[in-house]
Amino acid sequence: MIDLKQLRDNPQQFSERLRRRGAYDLQPILDLDRQQRQLEVERSQLQAQSNAIGKSVGERVRGGTHPQDPELKDLRESANQIKVTLAELEPQEKELKVQLESLLLSVPNLPSESTPTGNSEEENVEVRRWGDEHLPQNFNILPHWELGEKLGIFNFERSVKVAQSRFVTLIGAGAALERALIQFMLDRQIAAGYIEVIPPFLINSQSLMATGQLPKFAEESFKCEPDDLWLSPTAEVPVTNLYRGEILTAAELPIYHCAYTPCFRREAGSYGRDTRGLIRLHQFNKVELVKIVHPQTSEQEHQMLVQDAEAILQALKLPYRVVELCTGDLGFAAAKCYDLEVWLPSAKRYREISSCSNFGDFQARRGGIRFKETGQKGTQFVHTLNGSGLAVGRTMAAILENYQQPDGSVRLPKILQPYLGREIL
RNA sequence: GGAGAGGUGGCCGAGUGGUUGAAGGCGCAGCACUGGAAAUGCUGUUUGGGGGUAACCUCAACGAGGGUUCGAAUCCCUCCCUCUCCGCCA
8 A cells, every 4th residue: 555645745846756666646546535534623623522521520520510410411411512513424434434434445556756657578587598508409499388287297187177277286296396396486485584484275355455465366266156255366465464453673674485385376367378288277285485675675675585585496497587677567566576587488578477476565554564663653554565485386397398308308406306216317 | 061260462471440552570672881792770562543744632442242331451241362270082
């Protein structure tokens, strides 16, 4: 959520920053805000009067006046008068607040000053490349879905019977490889200082609201209808929300978590895109990194987070590049975001395998995640960050393609071999 | 699913209609004492909104939402959550 006070104090500057993401009309928010505050002044003055009457009645009763004594009658009546007016003002103000809140919730985060301006994916900025020396030699590389079916390590057709299209069943060595990747990724991130959590995979609406998936992107997630529960689209949601509504101490920061979870996405509106293979599924596994940090350190923490995700690709010797998203491609809640894109030889292009975002205080404000500096008055909002470390299915796809050998077998990355107890797939 | 108990400040815990935003304790911060520390003593210490250049003023919040009342943490209603026992179950 954006900072209403900041908007109110500096609407011009604010909308200019937001305009880099596209057009947003902030005037209705400013109007509602003004009306609401006007009503609030009126209402709280009346309430103050009413409180004063209550207090003076209380004082007299304590002094010995009988509560039903006629001399209190006037006081009671004037208090009743005030109540009549309040009964009108209160619902009006409440209604304005609800409207204001819902408008605020659908305004995206301000892009960071350093985020490049642009309209779409096309204008993302490549930051660096790694691993050109690991690009596979030019023989006829099968796309990973063909290779995988051939090797018998996963099956799509049978999965459709069980669920729908865009679900996969991993079989034998495929299942083992997925598990090995999860284990490997967790091991590395735990060694890098992240505390592992296994959060709930079903999450409530409030949690989705805090991290920004609701209210605008309800159609992206699977809802468990009779309950207020959704299938988690990413561990970002349950892990960040562990701290919702809390006031932490500065000493507790930074908090680093890693989490393996399955992720569930409806992928509405992506019909026909990536219909084959492991790239775009309704259910996939991911190891996620989440950081809750002091605002002063968030930029630096962001860089480190990206490096922690990169370390996995490097250890697996998978060629990739780092791309900084431009304002037009930035997620709703993000202020700044780097994508890691792994090389997929069959498509001859880089594909996103990790997305590392700094949300600033946007999620913290929505979720009420604050901290207190010892000895200082008041609280501040933390900064939240997260990134994939990595998407497991896409990692498997990248391994199947990049490590493919001319005879159609796959030589596993060295680092994974001990996890699987074999070299060749 | 059935029966019962309970949800109060960073934590523990008192408080069943009248200056109670809330006793007491712990914790934390400052000061004093000390060569330094411990112990001790004193002082301070919830959060959010609004108004004001400021000093400051004011409203709200005792799980959430309604209600009764001049006045509610305290009474009534609804909902949520937690705990204990029973049932069911991986």
